Amino acid sequence: MTEYRRFLRRLVRNYIIGSVLAVLCLGGAVMSSALKLPIGGFSSLFVVLFISFLSMMSMELLTFARQVRPIRGLFLKEKPTIDDIRNAYVQIHRLPSLSVLRIMGPHLLGLSVPAILLTLLFMHIGWVDLPVYYIGIAASGAVLVAGMHALIEYFLTDQAIRPLLKYVSETGEREYGISVSLDGRVIVSTQRKFQLSAFSIGTFPLFFFVLATQIRLSVTGSPLIEDYWQWASLILVFGILFSSLGAWLLSRSVRQPIGNLEKALRAVQTGDLEVRASDLYSDEFSRLVAGFNHMVQGLSQRQRVNEQLLQSYFSTLAAALDARDTYTAGHSQRVAEYSLLIGRGAGLGREELDLLNKSALLHDIGKIGVRDSVLLKDGRLTDEEFEQIKKHPALGEEILKQIEPVEMMAPLLPGVRSHHERYDGRGYPDGLAGTDIPKLGRIIAVADAFDAMTSDRPYRSGMPLEKAISIISEGKGTQWDPYYAQIFVDAFYQEKEKPQANTEQFRAEA
Template identity: 50%
Template sequence: MDFYRHFQRMLLRNYLIGSLIAVIGVGGFFVFSTLHFSTFEKWMILGIIALSFFIMCFIEYRAFSRHIKPIYRAFYKSTPSIRTLTNGFVQAHRFPLLTVKRIMGPHFLGLSVPAIILVSAAIYFGFLNMPYMYLFMGGLGAVIVAGMHAIVEFYLTTSAVKPIIEELRNRAVELHGDPLSQNNRVFVSIQRKIQLSTIFIGTFPVLLFALANQVKLYEQAASITRSYWSWAIFILMLGMLFAFFGTYLIYKDLLAPMKNLQTAMEEVQLGNSQFLLDNTYSDEFSRLVSGFNHMSSSIRDREEMNHQLLDSFFAVMAATMDARDPYTAGHSQRVAEYSVQIGEKAGLSMDELSTLKKAALLHDIGKIGIPDHILLKEGKLDDIEFSYIKKHPVVGFSILSQVQPREAMEPLLPGVKYHHERYDGKGYPEGLSGDDIPFFGRIIAVADAYDAMTSDRPYRKGMSREKAVAILLDGKGTQWDPALVPLLVEELKLSSVS
């Protein structure tokens, strides 16, 4: 609640100071320095201004209470829901714009309407000696002053609301693990801010001066006034057109680099860390572009390093597993190479080939859980011993499933778990058949079988390439995928020719 109370105090201070300066300072000075009143009339005008000011405060307070309620609820409750925090977060972003609407609505109307009614009544009953046309000019002056006040309050509120937005985001993360986001929503565009700021700050003071001068001239000569006002409107229109055109040029100059940066950020978000921007700017955007390019290069270098570390990790893990049995040294690496060759022939993408290689390197990781007297046995395994061996795909699946983040290991799991399934459904661990066996599992099964047949064992010498190929061809459609066996055979023939 401390953030909220501080926010309220800042808004109240800004509002009171701004309102007093706008209403009493600018408005009062405009009236009393432009027109001549008797002492009684001055007190009458001051009383009307004071009464209208209090009416304005009352009306605007009601609008303010309604506008700030979502923010108040987000801070008032000890454990607000994510919906309450989201409503407060969105309202905080809208608050500067709501401030402008209050000043141009209840603030302006709450002051001007009672003041115009009271002054009209005072003129009608003879308490004030002034033409009714001054009411129209005063109304125009009130619009100008309100506009100037609104643009100042907009930027003051924008500054005041930033700690509130940050605190609401922190509370959402702390209570619900959700960092609140605007979802790329723009509440006030830069173009609108520049245009309104230029108009209010650049032309409204001139318009206020022209209006005050008009009143002065009206008191002296009506014919001069008409001539002056025609001239003044023309000059003011030129000034406003120039302000709009200048604003448009400024906005275009700012928009181009912002769009480029936004496009570049979207590319990085999609995973394209190679994206760099051409730095053709000579202003502060040059630093932003340089900073973005540096960030993008750092991300790319970090990704390359992570890929190298990950590839090294998989290779070391495979070598560590193979080191348990000197007769199968290099088995995992060779299975990975054969699997990639099959994958290339099958038309897999580079990303898919990379995942396939990792899965093949770790396809036997589950043998970590098999006792040495079974894994290293030189003779034929009995049924009980073979049942232990048959568990290694599931053990490997279980080991890799515990690696965090899980989504990084997820694509590897099917190849590890199902590389001993048979195409005819007589394999293990689940007895899957045909295309129900995951694609990586079918590829690794072919590569694993070929390397096992051609590698030396303590109890037998490895087969020749020709004999192993003959067995693969004979077993396609029963033990192995009939579409994948020819792919490895074709690659083996090419390598033998070369």
Template identity: 55%
Template structure:
């Protein structure tokens, strides 16, 4: 596949250029300009680098192909399953970090170990006359050069993987309807990237110069060379400390607004549309201002949707009540009484909102009851009453047809259970005591009170005091004793102060 070849060529090109610069240019120039050696010894040292470079390339190609295997197989087939696509997607995201591992692993050791062994062999055979101490200085220099190469390789690989990530996401979305996302998973933390990169940028020249100066001074004066590291150590310590403090401050300055935005996004994800404080004077100020603008837009839309939903519930209740002029407003009054009970019981704002909407729809199942039964003025027959008793289940079934299903789920239990009795003799499920859902127990009290105090064609509504007496007598049998008791106590207190 063309994309894979392009991706592979880009990675190889980045790696070869970085390796040539780090090993041949930096290493070679450092040797030639630092050591006072003969032409023949210089060529022998360059041959050591060349042989070690070939060994390093051989080992690293083996590891590199292992890292690329899944990506190659996935991009070369047109019918990869979803699990394979996802595994390749994650592997692509691991490539920048694996590039660092390859450079510190087979790259560094594949170069250093052969070079050290060949150099020691040449020293023993008299082919080189450099001090053996230089071998360890060269090893430290190799670590420094590998660190610089690893940093460059990491960021080049980050740029190279983007087209492949895009293609794998496209395939998953087109073929399976799944959009891959890391969902907050972090392969390399930005704090780590900034801290290590800036530390390396700040300290690399210091260490490289110190090593080169040590070698150069060794050629001029042994005494000065021996005293050199006492002075150089202090300078290096100051330089490293400064680089670390600077890197830490820069990292914190970048990481702080990112962490703030991440927390704010989690709040929005949980449904809490809160804006975040804008305390910055750089580009992060624009980013946070854009985030807050988005949240304000969501707040406006949320408020509009809430009003539309409230109107929708109220319209359904009004449409139901309109079928029977004698029960007009029944659902609205039951909702008001239910909210009152919810507040007396200490429910939170969210629970009270759900209770209010549930109460508005508690009789929605009566839409399925025929008019000659629902509007009948006389006593219902057993068959007719069984039709009326089916309305809680019918109401639940109606609400289950509304999408999205999870949005209607909180209302189902209250609609189904508002005719259950506390003693277990209610319908449709014969639930008893606290097995009856909370909203069902609350709405049962509100529904009974309004039914008793409302006029019907065949009777006038009871006085409030009579209805309250019946509720009081039915505590613990027909109604939940706590909710019935609260309601009776509150209503009597209101009547006494009226």
């Protein structure tokens, strides 16, 4: 509760400061002139003000208690829930806006309404003697004073909540390991804040001057009072229009660079690290934009390095796997290249091609779990040995599941597990058919089969490329996906039809 009590003391101090500045400094001119008005029954008016003041404080305290209830409840509980912490955090952020509503609502109405009603009552029974329109002047002055008080209170409260916000956020981190924040939620937009503040600063002194002048002319009995509101209204209209225009221009000059940065941030959130915010400003926003661009440039460079390291990691794993068998050296790399050839022909995007490449490099990772006597056997495999080989897609999936972070490997699992499925449903390990087979698995199946047929084995030589392509073409729709198989076949014949083409170079140029 210590931090909460300290927070309340700051709010009370700010309330007093705002009241003094608004009432004494801004309302001083009106009050000093009003004291010279020919008013009878000052003692009764003091009674009116005293009762109205009590009414105002009662209503304002009740409203304030309701506004801080979620915050106070957080400090009263020995073990607050994470929802208690989050609700209190949001409510603290709302306090500056709520302070404005409190002052323009219970504060103003709690004072003005009883004061007006009691004054009219005392005038009716003869305890107060003053013209009725003075009540309108007093009510107008109260609205202006309350408006300036609310403006001051908003910005003072905005500063007062900072330590408490930090404390509540640290409580969430300490109790639940969760850093509480608004996560991009906007309580009060910068545009609205600047527009209302600039408008208030520009118009309130003008209203005070017009009101004080009205009272002064009434006290002195000047003949100018007859025409006063004609030119005063003109001044007010021009003053309001100028303040509105200035507030709009000021808010726009702030909103534009913020909008520029928000747009660039959204691009970064979607993974675009090549985006740069436009540096079109000569104030502090220039420094902010430059810092943002340098940060994104650094992230982009780091991402490129990470991608290179990750690609090396996958290539190294594939090379280590292929090194077990000198006859299949380079198999994983070639399958990846053939798969990318098919993927590009199918119009896959950059991200899908990247996943395809990584999946193809690791498609046989499960063979790590197959013993050498089976994997490296010179002759044909027995049925039992072939059953062991057939386990390598599922085993490869299980191996990749053990690699952290899990979410990085998850997109590779379908392609690794399904690269031996057949389009007619007679493959393994799951017997999937048609488009039920994951897309990457269907692509890798074509590439893997082609390289297996054209690679040398201890017990046979690799077949010619044309024959392997013919087998792929004949197996469309049965063993392989007809669409991806045809893309690969077409790529082969396009290479063959080139002038001075050498089909044996197809493997190297894939």
